[in-house]
Amino acid sequence: MRRNQHKNLMNGLSAFLCFGLLFLADIASAQKATWIWYPGDYEVWLSNKMQARRTERGSFLPPFWKLDSHYALIEFHKDFELASPEKVEIYADGQYNVKLDGKAISGYPHSLDIPAGKHRISLKVFNQGNVPAIYVKGPHLVSDNTWETTFEDKEWIDQSGKTSDISATKYFPAGSWNLNDPKTPPSAFSLPTKEQSAVSKDKKEHSIFVDFGKETFGFVKLIGLKGKGKLSLHYGESKEEAMSLEHGELMDPMDVNQDSKTDYIMPGSRAFRYVNIVYDDNVSLDDVSMLYEYSPVEQRGSFKCNDEEINKIWDVAAYTMHLNTREFFIDGIKRDRWVWSGDAYQSYLMNYYLYFDSPTVTRTIYALRGKDPVTSHINTIMDYTFYWFLSVYDYYQYTGDKAFIKQAYPRMQSMMDFCLARRDKDGLMEGLPGDWVFIDWADGLSKKGEVSFEQMLLCRSLETMGLCANIMNDKAAAVKYNAAGAALKKKIFAYYWNPQKQALVHSRVNGKQTDNVTRYSNMFGIFFNYFSDTQKQEVKKSVLLNDKIQKITTPYMHFYELEALCAMGEQDYVRKQIKDYWGGMLKLGATTFWEEYDPFKKGAEHYAMYGREFGKSLCHAWGASPIYLLGKYYLGVKPTAPGYKQYSITPNLGGLQWMEGSIPTPDGDIKVYASTKQLKIEGAAGTGLLRFRSQTNPMCSQAKPVSKGNGWYELSIEKGKKYTIDYQELK
Amino acid sequence: MRRNQHKNLMNGLSAFLCFGLLFLADIASAQKATWIWYPGDYEVWLSNKMQARRTERGSFLPPFWKLDSHYALIEFHKDFELASPEKVEIYADGQYNVKLDGKAISGYPHSLDIPAGKHRISLKVFNQGNVPAIYVKGPHLVSDNTWETTFEDKEWIDQSGKTSDISATKYFPAGSWNLNDPKTPPSAFSLPTKEQSAVSKDKKEHSIFVDFGKETFGFVKLIGLKGKGKLSLHYGESKEEAMSLEHGELMDPMDVNQDSKTDYIMPGSRAFRYVNIVYDDNVSLDDVSMLYEYSPVEQRGSFKCNDEEINKIWDVAAYTMHLNTREFFIDGIKRDRWVWSGDAYQSYLMNYYLYFDSPTVTRTIYALRGKDPVTSHINTIMDYTFYWFLSVYDYYQYTGDKAFIKQAYPRMQSMMDFCLARRDKDGLMEGLPGDWVFIDWADGLSKKGEVSFEQMLLCRSLETMGLCANIMNDKAAAVKYNAAGAALKKKIFAYYWNPQKQALVHSRVNGKQTDNVTRYSNMFGIFFNYFSDTQKQEVKKSVLLNDKIQKITTPYMHFYELEALCAMGEQDYVRKQIKDYWGGMLKLGATTFWEEYDPFKKGAEHYAMYGREFGKSLCHAWGASPIYLLGKYYLGVKPTAPGYKQYSITPNLGGLQWMEGSIPTPDGDIKVYASTKQLKIEGAAGTGLLRFRSQTNPMCSQAKPVSKGNGWYELSIEKGKKYTIDYQELK
Structure with a gap:
């Protein structure tokens, strides 16, 4: 219809000028052909690929939860009208067919001539190993998220050959990103790299010890490699780790068999600042560099102030965040390289003040959720399921992206069904067999019974469901979720609020309030705005600023603790905390922020965790929270x-x-x-x-x-x- | 323990002899190393691969229902004890790790030295495109279905590095088949082939017309192909089809570019008796043969009698069945090449009287069911869902294979949940949007309202669930399913039995019994034994032997009609029917039995279906029912x-x-x-x-x-x- 208008409009110049913008918009849209797929499928597929890159001392170490897969067979279609005939180019990743107006074209056509008029084009693509995806580009008809997709078209025919008219198939708008090169299907996507040199090298007879000056990530390049024998690369986030041939977390052994000098790029990407390369008598090596691999997100957020230490903290936080922003927001670059919901939740919030890169957010949300049926909490962790709901709430608030809510809502519903079915007789959730109640890494933290923190997150999750149900116009569900949320909020105060302690207690065990007060539910109660103003002041005094309450040692929970204080106007106090805690890591030589930091530890003690000498990640996304705090609560x-x-x-x-x-x-x-x-x-x-x-x-x-x-x-x-x-x- | 016994036993010859069988059994078990996978996963994966082989006039034509996938990440483990150290070989299809007693081995080990004593070996395999599978072979430790598997081990660790002890993971015994060659992983499996020659060839200047003498299946081989230009192969189950360059169902176009003579095997397997090969001036071809592709199942059943026509019918039925027995039991070799539940159900029954090949049955049952969540009836067809339940019932009755029931039961439960949730207010199932109510290919057959036939199948499905729940010792569920089945059976008679018509009527519409009587529910009522003896006699007269009731024209429903008559002792009548109907096809030159046969059609009219000139399949599994009838009701x-x-x-x-x-x-x-x-x-x-x-x-x-x-x-x-x-x- 619009095309017809143009044709008529071209007859008069004044009319053309008047509609000039519309005309340009159409040409522009024709340039936006992009690879499309079933929404969420590429995200799940790519996360599998990424999460299967973890190794530990040369041994493959994949996740311990279910990895879902893309649908192997997808139908794509679009109804459209052309004012004049056009030829479109067709690319598909997989075995495919092309139909125009229901009639199949023979073979695997790479282009199609479409006459003027109204049409439906449809493609059906099968790909077991990679995500079925298509790219169509004509002067006007292009593949983009206006196309519809399904994994079951139910197009059966009767005896006469007539197609069913009651197939009731649910179609979703296609998923896409920015993969606009027809020659590079989504399955061939990889992050860009650039070569970086070491800042110092220490070459000995059978080794080279290299320092890249700061934490980095990518593929080590062995320059002028020659000879026959064994060579091993020992990576270190710290010098000590790279020196420890026995206990470093990352090492790559290899057999060299090279008659003449060659430059060899290691196949696996690794996190490191130092690399210690050790080799046999008969092996020689001239030099070492690396290919730095990075996500090309644009840094739009910035922060400067009169305090150079805080400026440095912001910069190092931004670099920490950038290293952990990969195909997805990951927890840490050395060890897990998995997508963890609690970690990602903080990355989303930081992202809104740094990149505002929505595709990395939605990609990570899709990857975490995976597919039905739900057989476990996200990452197996109860709290991580709830952060997932919260992340959708925040994403909508920051971006206003209703289209994503529409795609995600069915998966939110089934995830919430899973949660609600696991409530106990009092309507609360406690850890059942197979549920990891995580909360935080903290010595002696009890996970027994009904933990108040988990109910708090469930309550917010129900509120998120209410919000999204309203967006979906699913009024009955909205009422149901909101009522469940409101009822739970009442229970939280009835069961956990202790007026003597002026705080929420940590848990109920066997239906009885425990004595234990921890920071977690109390700090969330503040910025969730669940507390009255009086309660907030009470909690601030009795919990947040009370040294007798077990202290937090992870940047992960510091994030929320400092947010709670900022939400109450304690920016001055928080500034000092930031300088103390993050500044403390800088003083120890940190070039990125850590998974955990305890100022009372000494020297290489800082590198240990999980009972392993170098178990701790020294570049952990949750270490970057000053970006969020300074943007939201200082710039405000x-x-x-x-x-x-x-x-x-x-x-x-x-x-x-x-x-x-x-x-x-x-x-x-x-x-x-x-x-x-x-x-x-x-x-x-x-x-x-x-x-x-x-x-x-x-x-x-x-x-x-x-x-x-x-x-x-x-x-x-x-x-x-x-x-x-x-x-x-x-x- | 057993191993220790042997060691002691070896000290005395008499003891050795006494336990000789035990010793031999152990050696034998060591030879049974086989590829293993998560149960059902290879079956789903292989069925995707097979079902993606359908083409129609050179255009790819995959199924219109959801194709599920294998789990991309699987954990395999086994607890065992060795009397003496041994070395085991390790093969895995995918990226993998190996742990012995929880400790990871570095890299991708191809063998492992295991000390004497008690151990747990575990492997974790990631494979997105193919099914994660392993093969382990030592003198005693071998991979087989005594290994356990899971898609989520939930082995999280706490801060100290301790593995969770509440992971509550569900393990299933591994799936396997007969894939015992370590060098050939399951993903590389293919059916065997052997070369076959044509019985006649008609060579012209630009074409060769070849007749293989009977319906066959495989890859055409072009011998002495040379030149540059176009060539196309037109396949025909009938001569007319191969001659019709425009309307044959199967054709393969190709561009020849060959300087010297070569033998070329077509990449796609096709069904045909005739091949018409047409080529350009500049192309030449010496000869044509084919590679016959077949399932190496053993024909154990046999039938001979004094009537040569019946012997011929049995032989042609057996050949029809063999052609349609491929990786799975498929409907027909020319067209769909998909796994259809209603068709497969009959193949299972025929199989019990021909091959008794259980793996092809269970593989097909797994493939049809796919994975959760259930989003549609099996093949989108309501009755096909019910046949799936019935097939499990029959499989257990014929084979007594409880292990399979244990694997399949959770998938049976969720499939039944899907059905029960689709009942209407009267507890009956009618076609909802997206449900194909198929029953049979029959002109004007009503699918409206609550069709009695569907309730009959649902009732039997509930009985099957009751049976399987008892096998699983799931007593509460057994009571529930059996009660639902009994209640439904009562309703069937209350709602559909018409004493005047002495029959079940076809349907209820808007809560009212219709006037229409069809054969379907009435014939099933007989061999399900739902009718009283009096009712059976009434139904035989008023329906089965009543020419005024719409006749059946598909071998598919003839199967059940004749079964009903046989169940009432009408073997003499049925013998004549078999000679008439199947003999009728033979008289028309059939070399395999057809999808549909109407004796009143003439010549090439027989080949048309679905509004297409050669739409009908001339080699359809459901055409082979005499195998079942003669085995079960004549040999008895x-x-x-x-x-x-x-x-x-x-x-x-x-x-x-x-x-x-x-x-x-x-x-x-x-x-x-x-x-x-x-x-x-x-x-x-x-x-x-x-x-x-x-x-x-x-x-x-x-x-x-x-x-x-x-x-x-x-x-x-x-x-x-x-x-x-x-x-x-x-x-």
């Missing part, structure tokens, strides 16, 4: 309606003299500069609301005082406009 | 307890002068010879009960009269004994 930007349609900017210097930075949104970056005397703001699409406290009337007539006496002012921020406000910071 | 052999632990032999000549044949069982063949004057029987393992009618006292003292006056005699049959009884047939 967050969406208040899905997709930043509305957002708030509430800068809080927390004791800094000045700070500035960018916060990415779906449409443009928000820029914030704040000192104790001046604010400079530039908005993105949507409507922002700047809130700040000033001792004096700010020098900006649009800024209105919020209410009498407390010094708060508000200012509405529009896209593309710059605002400068002189004020006097009021703490 | 069937198991009366699972696995032929007890069986009955009730020969019925049905008007023949004599007949003889073999019926395979799990342990030996039963041999039956019967003439009007003599019976000769040889039993297999288990206890047989021969029943026959004689006008006179039979010449066999062990044969006892059953009751007074009706001429029935009984004789117990033991394994390995031969019985000869002279008698006088009493019809």
Whole structure:
């Protein structure tokens, strides 16, 4: 229909100009041909491939949960209309057929001539090993996510050859990413690499010890390799690890058999700063470099302030995050290289303040969920299932991407069915056989009975289901989920709140409240906004700032602890904590942030974990949380309606003299500069609301005082406009 | 333990001799190393591969239902004890690791030295494209179905490195077949072939027309192919089809570019009797032959009688069955080459009287069921789901294979859950959107409302679930299924039995009985034994032998119609029907039996179906039913307890002068010879009960009269004994 309009419009120039944008938009759309697949399938497939790359001392170490697979057979189709005939190119990854208006074309056509008019094109692709995918490109007809897909078309025919009209097949819009090269099917995708040199080398008779200057990731390149004999590479995140031929986590043994000098790139990517290469008498090696492998995400977020230590922390956090942002958000680059839901959940949040790269988020969400039937919690961990629900809630809030919710909703439902079926007689969830109740790595942490933290996460998960059910217009389900959430919230306070302790206790065992208070449910209660203002103040005192409550030693839970404090305006305190904790790692020479950090440990003790000398990951995504904290609670930007349609900017210097930075949104970056005397703001699409406290009337007539006496002012921020406000910071 | 015994036993010769059999058994078991996999996974994978071989006029034509996949990651393990150290060889199809007693071996070991003592060996294999499979062979430790497998071992560790002790993983015994060559993993399996020559060739300037003398299957071989240009192969089950360049179902186009003469084997297997090869000026071809591809199943059943036409029918049926017995039991070799449950159900029954090849049965049952979640009826067809349940019932009755029931039971449960959730308010099943109610290919057959035939099959399916639940010792479920089955049986008679019509009517629409009577539910009511003896006689007269009731034109439903008549002792009538119907096809030159046969059609009209000139399959498995009828109702052999632990032999000549044949069982063949004057029987393992009618006292003292006056005699049959009884047939 639109095409016909154009034809007519071309008759008059004024009309053409008037519709010029529409015309350009159509040409542009024709350039957007991309590989498409059944939604979620490529994500599951690619995560299998990635997660099967883990080795431990040369031994293959895959995940211990179910790996799902893509559907081996997929139908793709699109209904469209052409004003004039066109030829389309066709590519498919797999064995395929092509039908135009229900009629099959013989063989495996690479192009198709389509007459003008209304048509349906459909392709059916079988691929057992790789994801069935197609790429179609014509002047107007292109493969993109307007195509529909199914794994069962149910197109049976009756005796006369007539196709069934009651097949009731459910179609989903096709999945895609940015794989736009017809010659490179999705199965051939790999992350880019670039060569990097070592900063120092120590060459001995039978070894080379190489230092790349900082934590890195990729493929070691052996330059001028020659001879016949054994060679082994011992990788180290620390010097000690690379030196330890016996106990380093990563090593690659190889047999060299090379008459003349050659450059050899190791087949497996590894994490390391140091590489210790040891070889036999009859082997020689000239030099070593590496191919750095990275995700080409764009760093849109930024942060600078007057405190150079905090700037360094932000930079190292950003680098830590970048190393762990691969095909998916992974936990750590040395060891697991798996997709873990609790770890990924934090990466998503950091991502919203660093890259705002939605495909890596949705890809990771798909990969974690896998396929039905649900046979286990995500990663086998109860809390990780709940973080998965929460991640969908946050994703929608930050991006406003309803299309993804529509794709994911059926998988959310079956995942929630699994959870609800595992509740006990009191409607609470406790660890059943096969459930890992993780919470945190903390000595002696009890996982027994009904842990309050898990109920808290389940409650938020039910609220997420209510939200998504409403998006889906599934009103009955929304009512059901919201009611279940509300009932559970009541129970949480009835069963776990201890007025004497002014805190939620850790658990119930055999139906009885325990005495134990831990930080976990209490800190989540704050930023989930489950506590009353009074309770928040009580909890802050009795738990968060109470040294008698078991301390947190992982950056993982520090993330939430500091978020809770920031949510209560404790930015000044948190700034000091950040300098202490993350600054502490920097002082120990960290070039990326760690899986766990205990300031009371000494020297190489820091590298041990899981009973292994070098078991700890020194580049762990959950170590990068300052990115999130500084963006959300210092620059103070967050969406208040899905997709930043509305957002708030509430800068809080927390004791800094000045700070500035960018916060990415779906449409443009928000820029914030704040000192104790001046604010400079530039908005993105949507409507922002700047809130700040000033001792004096700010020098900006649009800024209105919020209410009498407390010094708060508000200012509405529009896209593309710059605002400068002189004020006097009021703490 | 056993190994230790041997060591001690070797000290004394007498003891050695005494336990000699045990010793030999152990050596033998060591030779039984075989490839193993997760049960059902290879079956699903192989069926995908096979079903993706269908083409139609050179265009790929895969199934329209969901194709499931194997689990990409599998753990295999075995606990064992060795009296002395041994070295085992290790093969794996995929990326793998090997652990002995929980400790990983570095790299990808091809052998392992295991010390004496108790051990656990475990392997974990990842393979996205092919089924993860392993082969382990040592003097004593070998891979076989005593190994356990899982797709999620849930072996998480705590902070100290300790493995979880509450993983609650469900393990299943490994699946296997007869793939015993370590160099050929299951993914490399293919059926054997042998070269066959044409019986006539008609060579013209630009074509060769070849006749292989009878329906066949395999890869055409082009001998002395040379030149540059186009060549196309037009296959035909009939001469007319091969001659029709436009409308034949199967054709392979190719571009020849060959400087010197070469022999070329076509990559795709096809069904045909005739091949018409047409080529350009610049192409030449010396000769044509073919590689016949076949399943190496052993034909154990046999049948011969005085009627040469019936002997020919049996032979052609056996050949039809052999062609359709491939990796799985398929419907027809020309067109679908898919696994269809209703078709396969009949093949299983025929198989019990021809090959007794259990692996092809269980493989097909696994392939049809696929994996959870159930999103559709099997093959999308409601009745085909029910046949699937029935096939498990029959399989157990014929083979007594409890191990298979244990593997299949969870998949039976979820399939039945799917069915039960689709019942309407009256507890009956009618076609919902997406359900194909098939029943039979018959003009004008109504599929509306609640069809009695479907309720009948559901009822039998529930009985099957009750039986299997009892085998699983799942008592509560057994009670539930049996109660649901009994309740449904009552409803069937309350809703559908029409005393005036003396028959079950075809359907209810909007809660009201329709007027329509069809043969389907009435004939099943007889051999399901749902009717009383009076009802059976009424139905025989009012339906089965009533020409006013719409006639059946497919061998598919003839199978059950004739079975119903045989079950009522109408062997004489059925013999004439067989001669008429199957003999009719032979008179038209059939070399295999057809998908459908209507004696009133003429010439090439017989080849048309589905609105296509050559749409009909001329080699369809369901055409081979005389094998089943002659074995079960003439030679008269069937198991009366699972696995032929007890069986009955009730020969019925049905008007023949004599007949003889073999019926395979799990342990030996039963041999039956019967003439009007003599019976000769040889039993297999288990206890047989021969029943026959004689006008006179039979010449066999062990044969006892059953009751007074009706001429029935009984004789117990033991394994390995031969019985000869002279008698006088009493019809």
